Amino acid sequence: MTEDDQAKIDFVWRWMTFGGAGADDIFTTFGLRPREFYTRTAAIAGQAARSARGDEPVLWRIEHHCTVNARHYP
Structure with a gap:
């Protein structure tokens, strides 16, 4: 995973509590x-x-969150 990839993951994780950025x-x-x-x-x-x-439940949660949020934007 690149630094940019990790930055995206960290960003989503920080904002998930608030429903997303x-x-x-x-x-x-x-x-x-x-x-x-x-x-x-x-x-x-x-x-x-x-x-x-499959040992990373946080990553699965992030994937799901992103998939759902992507649907809300054109």
């Missing part, structure tokens, strides 16, 4: 639109969780 926070931090950010981060979290042989 706002579009402005995502764009300001990563320069991505929310749908693109959440889609990419879901893929990163899912790949990391599969690499850990």
Whole structure:
């Protein structure tokens, strides 16, 4: 996992308690639109969780959160 990938995972984890980051926070931090950010981060979290042989429940939660949030943006 790259440093940028880890930064995305950490960002989502920090904001999950609040239902996710706002579009402005995502764009300001990563320069991505929310749908693109959440889609990419879901893929990163899912790949990391599969690499850990399913032993990473936090990563599965992050993948699910990102997948759900990506659907809310055009």
